[in-house]
Amino acid sequence: MxxxxxxxxxxxxxxxxxxxxxxxxxxxxxxxxxxxxxxxxxxxxxxxxxxxxxxxxxxxxxxSSEGRKLALEIVRKHRLWESFLVDKLQFGWDEVHEVAEELEHISSKKLVDKLDQFLGNPRFDPHGDPIPDSNGVMVSLRQVNLLDLKPLTRAEVCSVGSQSPELLELLKHKQILIGTRLEVQCKFEFDHSLEIQLEARGNITISQQLAQALFVKTI
Amino acid sequence: MxxxxxxxxxxxxxxxxxxxxxxxxxxxxxxxxxxxxxxxxxxxxxxxxxxxxxxxxxxxxxxSSEGRKLALEIVRKHRLWESFLVDKLQFGWDEVHEVAEELEHISSKKLVDKLDQFLGNPRFDPHGDPIPDSNGVMVSLRQVNLLDLKPLTRAEVCSVGSQSPELLELLKHKQILIGTRLEVQCKFEFDHSLEIQLEARGNITISQQLAQALFVKTI
DNA sequence: AAAAATATTTAGATTTGTCTAAAAATATTT
DNA sequence: AAATATTTTTAGACAAATCTAAATATTTTT
CATH class of the missing domain: 1.10.10.10 (Winged helix-like DNA-binding domain superfamily/Winged helix DNA-binding domain)
Incomplete structure (x- = not known):
């Protein structure tokens, strides 16, 4: 096909x-x-x-199931190429999306599988999203939305809700990356904003919109 | 553009x-x-x-000079991707051409330059063809056509004249690769065929057509 | 140099993926 | 449940890249 x-x-x-x-x-x-x-x-x-x-x-x-199979192949390629760009070519994780949009359409099945092997069969890409294996199977992250955490919970960012340039710009400014550790200090009912403590930068405030875009695992 | x-x-x-x-x-x-x-x-x-x-x-x-500049960029990408496929992903040198035909159209300039660096700025691709640098400059091989050698000259294959599947099939069958060393035993005027000695296989005969497709450096 | 053969261009049609404008179906409001 | 608003589809057009068939240029042969 x-x-x-x-x-x-x-x-x-x-x-x-x-x-x-x-x-x-x-x-x-x-x-x-x-x-x-x-x-x-x-x-x-x-x-x-x-x-x-x-x-x-x-x-x-x-x-259809056939369509889903093809979608998983494309997603697999996209995320493997992103991993390659970040891990091997030293791209920043916020600058790989566009290039991967092109690379994901390269058709060779053999190429994808060899690339997967070369990268050490990674399960997650640099944004924290799971990479389907060659059968289309992917582990789902046990991840929680940042907004759902209670105060004083410690957590680590493991994925972001979109790759929009606007979001990536904001994360860069706030110095929030995949792997960043934080602790929820308090929640404000009025605007649903959160105050969180970052290991590196101390306390900052995060809007509802941003918190909804952050997925974390508790630590 | x-x-x-x-x-x-x-x-x-x-x-x-x-x-x-x-x-x-x-x-x-x-x-x-x-x-x-x-x-x-x-x-x-x-x-x-x-x-x-x-x-x-x-x-x-x-x-035009502008067209030539673009052509060199495409050739650069093609040959760098072929190098990547062979050196990093363990493809055979006779199976990379088609995949590189797709990869050469990926547009990101940054990607090409980072790939070049990752590969250690190679000057030749797996077929022995020179890779243009980011300014479009490439070294030309000091290579001689096999047909031009005199008997008893020792040489090493460093490039082939085309990537046609027919040629690659023949080279595979004769076990001739880039880097293969040989010595010209004798030349036959009648059909311009050559008898050559391969280190691994001993003496074999090579047609005029095949000899013309092989470029070597003397050793 | 005329005739014949070959190479190249033009003219018009086709396919793919897109668009705008209008028609039809569905959803929402009053 | 009628009227209004929204969503979706249909109809027809367009640009890109290709094709076939016919016309025109060039080259080769006689």
Missing amino acids: HLTVSEENYIKAIFHLQEADGTVSTNQLAANIHTKPASVTDMLKKLTSKRLLLYKPYQGVRL | HLTVSEENYIKAIFHLQEADGTVSTNQLAANIHTKPASVTDMLKKLTSKRLLLYKPYQGVRL
């Missing part, structure tokens, strides 16, 4: 969007892929005819 | 074809790129309007 770059991008977007809801709407997809709803409808029909989607007009779409 | 994959493939093909002649014909290009002459004409017009080619209808085409 050979897919174009466009087709792969739709499959990947549907995969990520259906994590939240079970089903994905045309408009959601259009916004995510930076295209128009009419274009999405065209592509949904095409991918459905290739048996990669379960799609009823007006009722939204989700991946 | 952003180019599509198709455009890059035309630039690369013209670069390689004009090594031999100074100028490249529409039919040559069509054969090389596995397309029709009419399609080539269309693309020549397009790339000429982007100032990458020097092209007069019916008179053939060659790269």
Whole structure:
């Protein structure tokens, strides 16, 4: 089954969007892929005819099992390449996303498996997201949203909720990385902000929006 | 200057074809790129309007200096990725060409330069071809065609004339690799074949066509 | 140098992925 | 439940890269 770059991008977007809801709407997809709803409808029909989607007009779409398998291959490639860029080529973890968006479409199965081996079969990428193995199996992180922690809980950041440049910029400014350790000092009901203590920088305040984007494991 | 994959493939093909002649014909290009002459004409017009080619209808085409610069970037990427695949991922040197054909179109300049550094700034790829540096400069091999050697000359294979699957198959069968050492035993005027002695296998006969595809340095 | 063969370009069609504008379906509000 | 708003689909157009068939240039042969 050979897919174009466009087709792969739709499959990947549907995969990520259906994590939240079970089903994905045309408009959601259009916004995510930076295209128009009419274009999405065209592509949904095409991918459905290739048996990669379960799609009823007006009722939204989700991946078929075949589509899910392909999505996991793309996600695997994306995350392995990100790992390569950070671990081997010394890229910063906040500058690898765009390059990996290109590399994830290289088709050779052998390349991916050799790359995986070369990297030591990592289970998580530099953002803390799990990497599917060659069968599409990935461990799910036992991770908690930072917002859910009680005061005085110590935790370590292990993943972030998106790779948007805006979020990455903010994290850089606050000096928060994967692996950063912190302790929740107190929570403010008014705006749902958090005061947290960072090992390196002392106490800082974090907005509700930022806290929701941070996933941690307690330590 | 952003180019599509198709455009890059035309630039690369013209670069390689004009090594031999100074100028490249529409039919040559069509054969090389596995397309029709009419399609080539269309693309020549397009790339000429982007100032990458020097092209007069019916008179053939060659790269402008801007086009040559882009070609060298593509060749650099191709050969660096081939080096990566062989040196780091343990691919055989005869199975990397196709994968590198995809990888060479990844656009990030930073990626290429970091990859170059990671590999230790190699000057030659696994086929023995020189790798342009980030300024497009490459050392030319002091290499001799095997056919030009006199009997009793010892030499080492350092590059092959093409990457066609047919040639690679033959080299595999004869157990000839980059780095293989040999001594020319005698030359036959009748069919211009050569008898050579390989360190590992003893004496074998090599056709004119094969000898012409092998470049060596004397040792 | 004319005729024949070959190479190249032009003209018009096709496919893919996108778009805008309008129509149809669904969801929300009153 | 009607009216309104939103979402989604359809219809038709467009740009990129290709194709076939026909026209035109160039080269080779006689």
